[in-house]
Amino acid sequence: MTPVDPLAEVVREEWGRLAALLLARFRRLDLVEDALGDAVEAAARAWPDDGVPDRPAAWLHTTASRRILDRLRTEAVAQRVQPLLVVEAARAEAGRAMADPGALVEDDLLRLVLMCSHPALAPEAASALSLRLVLGVSTPDIARLFLVPETTMAARLTRAKKRIVGAGIPFGVPDSSVLPGRIDTVAQTAYLAFTAGYSPGTGTDLLRPSLSGEAIRLVRSVLALRPGEAVLVALLALMLFQHSRRDARVRDGRLVLLPDQDRELWHRDEVEEARALLDAPALRGPVTRQAAAYTLQARIAAEHALAPSAAETRWEHVVGLHDLLLGLAPTPSGRLARAVAVAEARGPAAGLAALEGVDIPTTHRLAAVRAELLARSGQHDAARAAYDQALAACRNDVESAHLRERRQSLG
Numbered sequence: 001m002t003p004v005d006p007l008a009e010v011v012r013e014e015w016g017r018l019a020a021l022l023l024a025r026f027r028r029l030d031l032v033e034d035a036l037g038d039a040v041e042a043a044a045r046a047w048p049d050d051g052v053p054d055r056p057a058a059w060l061h062t063t064a065s066r067r068i069l070d071r072l073r074t075e076a077v078a079q080r081v082q083p084l085l086v087v088e089a090a091r092a093e094a095g096r097a098m099a100d101p102g103a104l105v106e107d108d109l110l111r112l113v114l115m116c117s118h119p120a121l122a123p124e125a126a127s128a129l130s131l132r133l134v135l136g137v138s139t140p141d142i143a144r145l146f147l148v149p150e151t152t153m154a155a156r157l158t159r160a161k162k163r164i165v166g167a168g169i170p171f172g173v174p175d176s177s178v179l180p181g182r183i184d185t186v187a188q189t190a191y192l193a194f195t196a197g198y199s200p201g202t203g204t205d206l207l208r209p210s211l212s213g214e215a216i217r218l219v220r221s222v223l224a225l226r227p228g229e230a231v232l233v234a235l236l237a238l239m240l241f242q243h244s245r246r247d248a249r250v251r252d253g254r255l256v257l258l259p260d261q262d263r264e265l266w267h268r269d270e271v272e273e274a275r276a277l278l279d280a281p282a283l284r285g286p287v288t289r290q291a292a293a294y295t296l297q298a299r300i301a302a303e304h305a306l307a308p309s310a311a312e313t314r315w316e317h318v319v320g321l322h323d324l325l326l327g328l329a330p331t332p333s334g335r336l337a338r339a340v341a342v343a344e345a346r347g348p349a350a351g352l353a354a355l356e357g358v359d360i361p362t363t364h365r366l367a368a369v370r371a372e373l374l375a376r377s378g379q380h381d382a383a384r385a386a387y388d389q390a391l392a393a394c395r396n397d398v399e400s401a402h403l404r405e406r407r408q409s410l411g
Contacts, residue, residue, distance in 0.1 A: 006052045007043050013210060014057040015136030020112045021061060026068050030165045033133060035067035036060070107221040109134065109214065113189055117182040118164070125160040127189040132157055135211065137196045140395065144201040145192045147332065147362050176225050184290055186222055187231045190215045191294070194239050198246075201363065206255055206398040209246050216243060230287040233280050234294035240274035241301035243267070255402040259310035271305045278302060289328055296325040300337075315345035332360045340369060348376035364393035368403060380410045 015036070022032040039060045053059040116130040117123075128146065131137040137145075143153035179186075197211030216239050223232045248261035256262075277283075283295055300321045307313040322338035335358045343351025351373045360366045371386030387407035394400045 006056060007040065007047060010056045010060065011040055012136055012208070014060070016109060016112070016134045016214075018057065018061055018064065019133050019136075020108045022064055022068065023112065023115070025065070026072075028068070028165075029133070029161060031068045031071055032064075033161070035064040035071070038067045039063040107218075109218055110186070110221045113186055113218065114178060114182055117185040117189070119181065121160055121163060123185045123188060125156060125163075126185050127192055128153065128157055129160045129164075130189045131192055131196065135193050135196075135214065137193065137211070138202060141196050141201045142192075144362055145195055147360060149362060179222065179226055183222065183226065183229060184231065184288075187219070187235055187290065187294075190218045190222075190239075191235055193218070194242070198242055200396060202395040204397045206250050206396065207246060209243070212239070212243055212246070215239065228280075228282045230282040231291040231294060233277050233282045234287075234291050234298055237274040237277035238294050238298035238301055240270040240277070241298060241305045244270040244274070244305060250398070253398065255398050258304060263309075266305070274298065275302065275306070293325060293329045296321055296328070300325070313344070315341055319345050332358055332366075336360065336366055336369060343373055343376075348373040352377065364390040364395075364399070364403075367393065368399075371403075372406065375406070375410060383407075383410055 018036060019032055022035065023029065026032060042063055043056070043060060047053075047056075112134045113130045116134060117126040121129065124146065128142050131142050131145075132139065139154050139157065140150050142157075143150040146153060148156075194212050194215035197208040197213075197215065200206070200208055216236070219232055219236045219239065223229065223236065226232065244267040245258075245261060245265075247267070248263070248265040249256055278295070278298055283291075287295065300318055303314055303318050303321070318341045319338065322334065322341055326334050326338060336355070339351050339354035339358065342354040352370070355366070355370055355373070358366060367386050367390035371383045371390055374380075374383035374386055384407060387403055387410075391400060391403050391407070394403060
């Protein structure tokens with residue numbers, strides 16, 4: 001079993017909370033992210049020799065705070081406008097002002113996502129910034145979620161940060177009055193965060209249930225403030241159907257495909273809650289395109305969650321749901337998922353035909369699906385080549401091991 005890197009673990013689990021605390025105190029996005037990065041670098045140098053501190057997150061917070069104060073001192077001296085003590089007093093007062101006086105938005109995670117979802121930013125930029133800053137999702141994984149090259153996403157994130165700093169967007173405490181205008185962006189952020197946890201593109205873990213769980217908690221927090229919002233009801237149903245299978249997806253560190261999963265390990269309480277959400281009044285009338293897309297994805301997930309066995313899955317019905325979904329959101333990843341369903345319903349040759357014209361250069365999954373369907377069709381040489389292509393692009397250790405096993409099984 002791969003040993004746990006304590007620094008990587010604390011960064012993954014605590015980055016968002018640390019960013020929230022530092023932003024609440026200093027209200028400077030540019031300083032906060034730089035300081036956290038410096039703190040992580042300092043930990044990477046110090047911890048191997050000095051040992052991991054008893055409270056690693058507190059160590060990072062203290063180190064980052066000192067970096068920010070150093071920067072503020074430097075700025076104060078350079079500007080020669082205010083005495084240093086006045087600057088620090090103002091910063092401290094700003095931190096106290098961040099306390100939520102009326103507790104209209106009490107959840108720290110939601111509060112910070114709402115801050116990043118400022119109308120001055122485009123929705124995609126706001127979601128990407130929230131994923132990086134609040135939830136600690138890596139830039140390569142964010143790029144994969146948006147189906148763009150890593151360099152493109154890095155540039156987008158840089159532009160978003162510069163826009164916030166340059167436009168002087170305040171990191172004030174938002175109240176519930178901003179929710180109606182930002183709810184679609186918050187929903188998209190939660191959806192992408194869940195996907196990053198449910199199916200990480202990089203690293204040693206096949207799934208990161210804590211990140212998926214945070215995304216679910218975020219949606220529940222917004223629903224508590226906006227009960228009956230169709231986009232949130234549908235999204236929560238989708239998340240719960242998918243999250244319910246988390247304990248069955250890995251066995252002894254190896255990937256377990258859906259047909260081979262032990263369904264006794266699925267969380268049936270979450271499946272039942274999701275099924276009830278799909279029957280909620282909020283989804284019976286006209287809904288937005290985004291809510292309709294989440295609803296269709298949830299109904300696809302329900303077909304798997306409610307089937308008595310993999311063999312009894314209603315694959316033709318799944319194909320029909322994918323057709324409806326593509327009518328709303330004709331994405332390359334949606335076409336890939338439909339091709340998998342077509343292959344299960346009508347055979348590998350039909351699945352390969354459905355893959356024609358699909359192009360997703362930022363992920364290994366297209367090549368992996370093609371390799372599997374070629375193998376099922378008996379085209380082993382072509383399957384090996386496709387597996388090699390998938391392995392070259394795959395950056396997740398567990399999925400790479402699975403792909404190697406599948407390739408070796410061809411003989």
